[in-house]
Amino acid sequence: xxxxxxxxxxxxxxxxxxxxxxxxxxxxxxxxxxxxxxxxxxxxxxxxxxxxxxxxxxxxxxxxxxxxxxxxxxxxxxxxxxxxxxxxxxxxxxxxxxxxxxxxxxxxxxxxxxxxxxxxxxxxxxxxxxxxxxxxxxxxxxxxxxxxxxxxxxxxxxxxxxxxxxxxxxxxxxxxxxxxxxxxxxxxxxxxxxxxxxxxxxxxxxxxxxxxxxxxxxxxxxxxxxxxxxxxxxxxxxxxxxxxxxxxxxxxxxxxxxxxxxxxxxxxxxxxxxxxxxx
Amino acid sequence: xxxxxxxxxxxxxxxxxxxxxxxxxxxxxxxxxxxxxxxxxxxxxxxxxxxxxxxxxxxxxxxxxxxxxxxxxxxxxxxxxxxxxxxxxxxxxxxxxxxxxxxxxxxxxxxxxxxxxxxx
Numbered sequence: 001x002x003x004x005x006x007x008x009x010x011x012x013x014x015x016x017x018x019x020x021x022x023x024x025x026x027x028x029x030x031x032x033x034x035x036x037x038x039x040x041x042x043x044x045x046x047x048x049x050x051x052x053x054x055x056x057x058x059x060x061x062x063x064x065x066x067x068x069x070x071x072x073x074x075x076x077x078x079x080x081x082x083x084x085x086x087x088x089x090x091x092x093x094x095x096x097x098x099x100x101x102x103x104x105x106x107x108x109x110x111x112x113x114x115x116x117x118x119x120x121x122x123x124x125x126x127x128x129x130x131x132x133x134x135x136x137x138x139x140x141x142x143x144x145x146x147x148x149x150x151x152x153x154x155x156x157x158x159x160x161x162x163x164x165x166x167x168x169x170x171x172x173x174x175x176x177x178x179x180x181x182x183x184x185x186x187x188x189x190x191x192x193x194x195x196x197x198x199x200x201x202x203x204x205x206x207x208x209x210x211x212x213x214x215x216x217x218x219x220x221x222x223x224x225x226x227x228x229x230x231x232x233x234x235x236x237x238x239x240x241x242x243x244x245x246x247x248x249x250x251x252x253x254x255x256x257x258x259x260x261x262x263x264x265x266x267x268x269x270x271x272x273x274x275x276x277x278x279x
Numbered sequence: 280x281x282x283x284x285x286x287x288x289x290x291x292x293x294x295x296x297x298x299x300x301x302x303x304x305x306x307x308x309x310x311x312x313x314x315x316x317x318x319x320x321x322x323x324x325x326x327x328x329x330x331x332x333x334x335x336x337x338x339x340x341x342x343x344x345x346x347x348x349x350x351x352x353x354x355x356x357x358x359x360x361x362x363x364x365x366x367x368x369x370x371x372x373x374x375x376x377x378x379x380x381x382x383x384x385x386x387x388x389x390x391x392x393x394x395x396x397x398x399x
Contacts, residue, residue: 184337195330202322209315215308235388243395255392266384270377277376 018068020075020143022136023103025064027151032057042150051131051152059110060153066103066138074103077140082107084119084132084153091119094137111156123157228269231262313360317353324349344397351390359383 025042029052037058042048054060062082066075080099085092095117099105109115121129131152138146186192219225235258242251306314327346336342362371362379371379 184335186337187334191334195326195334199323199326199330202319202326205322206315206319209318210312213308213311213315215312232384232388236391239388239391239395242392243398248396251392266381270381274375274377 018070018143020066020077020138020140020146021069022148023065023067023072025062025150027052027063028061029054030059030061031055032059044148047149048151051154053154054109054111054156056111056156059108062107062109062150064105064136066099066105068143074101075140075143076101076103077138077143079137079139080105081137083135083137084117085135086119086121086130086132088124088130089119089122093117093119114158118155120158120161121155122160129154129157222272224272225269227265228262231258231265234258235262307365310360310364313356313363317356317360320349320353320356324353340397340399344394347397348390348394351394352387355383355386355390 022042022044025044027038027040027042028036029038030036038052040048042064052060066077066080067073068075076099080097082095082097083092084095093115095107095115097105097107109118119132121132123129131154134150134153136146136148136150138148220229235255238246238251238254238258242248246254324346327342327349331342331346359379359382361367362374362382363376
């Protein structure tokens with residue numbers, strides 16, 4: 001299927017491709033009251049040397065006839081476009097041109113009423129306006145395509161393009177920096193040491209006072225009381241170890257076990273003390 | 280804190296001195312033992328608070344747990360003292376000194392658990 005249609009296409013191209021050309025193409029620049037400022041035929045071989053300059057109130061008129069090269073018969077091609085291209089900015093506009101059935105075509109360009117397809121022609125830094133390259137593009141299924149560089153066109157400067165209100169948001173924004181509170185500092189070593197000493201001083205007071213008033217410990221080492229003291233000490237050691245390295249659930253597990261032991265030893269110790277007191 | 284307010288006959292002396300003297304003479308050693316501990320806790324708490332105000336709060340959790348432990352321990356010790364005081368026996372008929380000490384030990388262990396937990 002593919003090869004068949006491809007072969008058909010080749011055949012059609014060989015049989016029907018004939019060449020189009022333009023007959024008597026010319027342009028006229030006239031001012032607002034109709035005086036012709038410049039009128040030249042367009043050469044298909046040599047591009048018009050000097051660019052065509054158009055004032056704000058001037059009119060450019062372009063006329064040509066599309067004909068077959070062999071017999072000079074007028075042809076109405078399927079597609080006829082005039083392409084405006086700004087080489088510097090890369091902007092382009094395609095303007096379709098109406099061609100009569102005898103191949104004759106006429107295009108008027110009035111800068112005071114510009115067609116929508118006309119690309120913007122802003123003023124450059126030097127105050128000039130970049131020339132637009134004009135190309136005529138003709139396409140027809142029965143003919144070879146045609147592309148003709150006509151001439152360069154210098155238009156009056158266009159208004160600057162309006163700035164969209166959101167336009168500013170589509171640029172690189174200022175970088176965001178997170179600010180943090182400065183790190184808190186440990187006071188210098190001397191002050192730390194002095195206050196460590198002061199904070200430990202109450203221990204001296206405590207031990208001094210206790211040495212004065214401590215009641216003589218009675219039978220602390222008795223087999224009833226010592227286990228309670230030891231299990232209380234074990235509890236404090238467990239909690240200290242928790243601070244240093246243990247995890248919470250480890251402590252809860254060990255603490256539960258130790259708690260049972262402590263309850264038992266505590267009952268025993270306190271019961272023995274209570275019995276002694278009542279004697 | 281009963282038992283310290285009895286005014287001696289020598290009223291001509293400085294009342295503070297006489298108060299101190301009465302305390303020394305009439306308080307049992309066991310209560311003085313607890314009082315010494317209470318005094319220690321008070322001093323320790325004051326010093327920690329002064330450090331926090333004057334120098335820095337920097338390890339704030341350390342300050343909170345340290346200060347909290349002194350306050351909590353003070354409360355526990357004070358209640359122990361009031362319960363074992365022989366002059367308060369009428370108030371705490373159902374609480375033997377052993378029971379009071381068991382409460383104190385249990386409360387202290389729970390308090391220390393929270394303190395170490397908070398110390399970080």
